[in-house]
Amino acid sequence: MNKAELVAAVSERSGLPSAQVRSTLDTVIDVVSGVLASGEEVRLVGFGSFSVGFRPAGPARNPRTGEAVRRAAARTVRFRPGEGLRRVLN
Numbered sequence: 001m002n003k004a005e006l007v008a009a010v011s012e013r014s015g016l017p018s019a020q021v022r023s024t025l026d027t028v029i030d031v032v033s034g035v036l037a038s039g040e041e042v043r044l045v046g047f048g049s050f051s052v053g054f055r056p057a058g059p060a061r062n063p064r065t066g067e068a069v070r071r072a073a074a075r076t077v078r079f080r081p082g083e084g085l086r087r088v089l090n
Contacts, residue, residue: 036077046084053078 001009007025011018032042032050041051053076060071081089 044082046082048079048081048085051078051080052076 003025007018007022010016010025011021014021035042036050036052039052041049043049055071055074055076057073058071060069061067062069
């Protein structure tokens, strides 16, 4: 499901106009991104938690060519599903 499909599904279920759903979703994404950029965690009880992790520099391979390359250290996002989401999936 891509963003447009998500907006359409939420709009249909909630009865809200697509433009309002898109605007709200964009705002949620901006807020979550800002919180993560500041190093904090975002917890959505029943759904899951987003946190910032650290990936150290190290060796990697280009999957197309097989060439060895050096991967730079980077911050990354980690997601841990909540109990409610795990229950829905299993």
